[in-house]
Amino acid sequence: PTPSMAAPSRDGELRRTFPAFAPLPSAEPEPEEAPLAETWWGHAWVAALEEGALDAKRLARGRGYAQQGKVDAITVTPGLVLAYVRGSRPRPYRVQVRVRTLGGAEWERFLDTAADRAGHIAALLDKEMPHALAEGDIPLLPGPGDLDPRCSCPDRGHPCKHAAALCYQTARLLDADPFVLLLLRGRGEREVLDALSRRSATRAARAAQEREPAPLPGVRATDALAPRPLPPLPAPLPVPPHPEQPPAYPAAPGGPDPFALDQLATDAAARAHALLVTGEDPVAELTLWQDAVRLAAARPGAGLTAATRALYASLAAASGRTSAELARAVAAWRQGGLDGLAVLEEPWDPPAGRFDRARPLLLAADLPAFRPWRNRLTHPRGHVQLRLGRDGLWYAYESEPGRDDWWPRGTPDADPVGALTGLGSTLSADP
Incomplete structure (x- = not known):
């Protein structure tokens, strides 16, 4: 089998694995001229690759490899992009591209710059990279010669066509998510966003302290706590004369039985109406089994139809009984309600008389x-x-x-x- 750098199960804050890109459709007559990046920062990455390359022909071959989907899954960690690239030999080549990570002081300056403007944070959350942020005091994007490609193939070109293919595909990753660029420079997305959030909160608190306190609207505490008569409560809304009909539930393949849904909705409406009228739920004290029997007994009609058998099987399973036990209990409920069910299930010793x-x-x-x-x-x-x-x-x-x-x-x-x-x-x- 073809080797792969992909190990998504090992991914975390400082390691991300991206699946291989599908081959791009050919653009005749010169498919090698089709752009492999769409955003300005993706183009800047490609420019760093092409301006630092020593052989245009190797770049063209690498572009073709990228377009043909010969780059396997890509793994990005701080300072490193890794993947296998299929070439002319059966065994793919192990390729990596190194980029310098930022030091602690550089990151502090970058985060201060990003937090200076709320628009910078909003742009990052929208997967956009502002020019001022990427090209500021701490440049994020590499320049010519900043990319250090390495490959297991015997070609000593700078870069070889396999490394060029990986660089072109990396530009497509940056197009989709500029946080990949921040990860390459040494920080994961969550760490960057948490740091920016803390800076923004600190600056907002500092700005609030520096402003003159505005007079607070309201009343004095002594006035608010002084005894005063409370207005009467509004009259309750009138109780509906009867429960409303539930909506019609359409049948759907593999979905719940519409008739069972209608029965449950009708039962819930009746219970709610009784609670409004009397202040009590007539079935609140029932056990799970008793309520299952009540629901089954409320189904209109007699005899075990296919729909009734399905309902009995569902209710019986939910209450840990069999369908036969439920059918006998339903007969007892229809004979005498909760008292009838107790007569079925609970022998007792009556007093003399x-x-x-x-x-x-x-x-x-x-x-x-x-x-x-x-x-x-x-x-x-x-x-x-x-x-x-x-x-x-x-x-x-x-x-x-x-x-x-x-x-x-x-x-x-x-x-x-x-x-x-x-x-x-x-x-x-x-x-």
């Missing part, structure tokens, strides 16, 4: 002797069951005979016989 009177009432209605267990009375054939809720109502359940698979049926009733009204199962005492 209502529970003890239920068996004689069932016998008086020509029904067999139901077997008691905690708050439940079960038909001797095991296909009908009555459960006493903590709300004092009886809830009817049915199951296939011999199976412990109870499902809520009918309407809760304070009378155990009344709770069995309407059940299709045979309730007589026949064995």
Whole structure:
């Protein structure tokens, strides 16, 4: 495989890796004349290369290599540009171009110059390099002879065509981001911007101290703290007569179910309306499971359609239950709301009284002797069951005979016989 200088995982404040440029389209009849830089500072970099070169033919070959995309990924660190360049041999050449970094005192003068004008900082943030900043007391751009190219090829030209190609591509990097030039001179983008920010803040604070303090508008503290009557609060806005309809949600491939979104939005609107009217959220105390059951039970229609199965699967997964458990819980919620769900899931020991009177009432209605267990009375054939809720109502359940698979049926009733009204199962005492 072709060697590469690229190691983006090692990049940081003082190391940046740029992917290889794609080949440029040919510009007939003289593609070598096509410009390889667009900004004035990019042209200045190219001028430093060309004016310090000893052989125009090597420059032309290097320009052609750059246009043909033969320069691999470029790594920039303080004082150094590195890349592999493909030449006439199978193995690419390792090329580097060195530039002198600025010393500490030079950087201080450069940063002072940049902070003198807010426009300089704004231009850098817009990826522009002001002339006054780059060509001031501390020149950033190299001049003729300031670039020191080196290559692993046997050509001793200054520069060889591989180094020239890297210089031309570096000009394109500078076009896109002048902070590459600052990195070459020794400082990373974040360090430069932080230093400029500190200088700007210091100068602004110093300027504020030198100005005469302006009189502050306002009132005296004694006047502000003096007791005074407060104006009445504005009247609250009238409560809407009913929750508004939610917007229509379009279906999108791979997106959420529009009907489920509509259901959630409608439910949220109803809860918000109840909170405005009563000051209480009717479902605020529900657990995650109870709220999932409530939402599933609110879906209109009966039977498990494809959309309903998808909703049940989603709600069940979110609450750590199965779709079958959710379907049974929905039946209990539709039978008796939160109390009905508690009857399904929470056996309890009722006190003497209502529970003890239920068996004689069932016998008086020509029904067999139901077997008691905690708050439940079960038909001797095991296909009908009555459960006493903590709300004092009886809830009817049915199951296939011999199976412990109870499902809520009918309407809760304070009378155990009344709770069995309407059940299709045979309730007589026949064995």
